[in-house]
Amino acid sequence: MKNQVRICMIGSGRVGKNHSGIIRNNIPAAKIVALVDPIETARQETAAEYEIEEQYESLDQALERSKFDAVMITTPPSSHLPLAILAAENKKQIFLEKPMGLTMEECHQISDAVDRNHVILQLGFMRRFDPEFIHAYERIQGGEIGDPMMIKSNTHGPGLPAARWAQDLKTSNGMLSEVNSHDWDSVRWLMGANIERVYAEVANFKGASYNVTTENFYDNVLVNCKFENGGLGMISGICPCGYGYDARVEIVGTKGIMQIGTIEGEAIVVCNNRETGLIRPIVKTWPQRFAYGYINEISHFVQCVQNDQQPCVSMEDGKWAVAGVLAGTKSFFEKRPVYLNEIYSA
Numbered sequence: 386m387k388n389q390v391r392i393c394m395i396g397s398g399r400v401g402k403n404h405s406g407i408i409r410n411n412i413p414a415a416k417i418v419a420l421v422d423p424i425e426t427a428r429q430e431t432a433a434e435y436e437i438e439e440q441y442e443s444l445d446q447a448l449e450r451s452k453f454d455a456v457m458i459t460t461p462p463s464s465h466l467p468l469a470i471l472a473a474e475n476k477k478q479i480f481l482e483k484p485m486g487l488t489m490e491e492c493h494q495i496s497d498a499v500d501r502n503h504v505i506l507q508l509g510f511m512r513r514f515d516p517e518f519i520h521a522y523e524r525i526q527g528g529e530i531g532d533p534m535m536i537k538s539n540t541h542g543p544g545l546p547a548a549r550w551a552q553d554l555k556t557s558n559g560m561l562s563e564v565n566s567h568d569w570d571s572v573r574w575l576m577g578a579n580i581e582r583v584y585a586e587v588a589n590f591k592g593a594s595y596n597v598t599t600e601n602f603y604d605n606v607l608v609n610c611k612f613e614n615g616g617l618g619m620i621s622g623i624c625p626c627g628y629g630y631d632a633r634v635e636i637v638g639t640k641g642i643m644q645i646g647t648i649e650g651e652a653i654v655v656c657n658n659r660e661t662g663l664i665r666p667i668v669k670t671w672p673q674r675f676a677y678g679y680i681n682e683i684s685h686f687v688q689c690v691q692n693d694q695q696p697c698v699s700m701e702d703g704k705w706a707v708a709g710v711l712a713g714t715k716s717f718f719e720k721r722p723v724y725l726n727e728i729y730s731a
């Protein structure tokens with residue numbers, strides 16, 4: 386039997402908790418041995434909930450005092466660069482939450498450090514591991530709908546993230562990154578082509594009612610995309626949408642159409658009142674919608690560490706998603722279409 390992979394979880398926020406629960410409950414091949422977070426109360430609460438024995442204020446401290454094979458970086462985007470570089474330089478295998486970085490320069494620095502130190506890095510694109518997305522991808526590859534011509538991908542999140550960094554474009558790159566990073570990656574994957582140029586429009590409907598006063602904040606975005614293979618696409622983001630977690634994709638090919646996802650959260654349908662009629666539950670949250678995606682992506686990472694293999698989601702995939710975010714942002718600021726090659730290598 387292969388050795389159990391010893392993981393240091395960095396970050397005890399929403400995703401740190403989600404991934405800690407998944408490892409404890411679903412992945413016997415791995416164990417979280419240490420938790421890092423500078424906020425003591427958050428760290429203690431998460432460590433207690435998920436029975437993590439060691440706790441540290443910083444990755445430096447964990448590296449000095451603990452023994453582990455891999456890190457999972459689930460911290461705000463502005464910390465991804467220093468944490469990924471420190472982990473790589475200490476020969477730790479890396480699972481890095483999206484977005485890879487806030488700028489292309491940060492992404493290139495991360496990939497240089499990973500390559501230089503011969504470690505692996507997997508990006509947290511769990512849709513690549515979601516059974517429905519995989520099935521759709523395989524059926525598109527099998528030619529069932531012909532050549533993909535047009536894709537529409539929407540992600541609408543129920544509530545505004547409470548953390549201030551996530552509400553500020555300067556520290557998060559806004560919703561195009563926080564909510565739509567997954568769309569940037571999956572439209573490119575499903576269409577089998579890079580995005581050539583984008584045009585984005587944003588709007589702010591609910592910010593004031595949530596007391597969000599950060600500069601240029603938006604809660605609705607719509608992006609038109611032209612792919613390098615001639616295909617067309619659209620990405621939409623809304624957060625907070627208020628009604629649930631809604632991540633659906635439609636792909637039209639030369640021979641047919643395919644839809645991925647539904648907003649109906651369970652098969653249960655209730656009728657207890659003639660006035661309201663049938664009641665169907667909605668998907669409420671991202672941990673619910675992508676539960677299997679998260680389990681499968683972390684299992685894949687653990688197997689890659691055990692077998693010294695490259696993950697199937699590459700750093701290039703991470704870079705193209707960041708390039709989409711930056712091109713979309715430039716587009717709505719400058720009110721013009723933006724080519725991704727203006728961004729990618731910068």
Ligand SMILES: NC(=O)c1ccc[n+]([C@@H]2O[C@H](COP(=O)([O-])OP(=O)(O)OC[C@H]3O[C@@H](n4cnc5c(N)ncnc54)[C@H](O)[C@@H]3O)[C@@H](O)[C@H]2O)c1
Nearest residue numbers: 396397398399400421422423459460462464482483484548
């Ligand atoms: N894959 C997904 O579905 C998904 C969903 C939500 C968020 N995310 C991404 O995950 C990351 C974290 O998001 P979140 O919503 O969990 O954030 P959060 O604000 O809820 O939690 C972040 C935690 O990181 C800690 N932290 C900050 N700097 C640190 C450092 N240098 N070392 C250790 N800990 C540090 C904070 O104290 C906080 O507890 C972001 O990059 C976000 O884009 C991914």
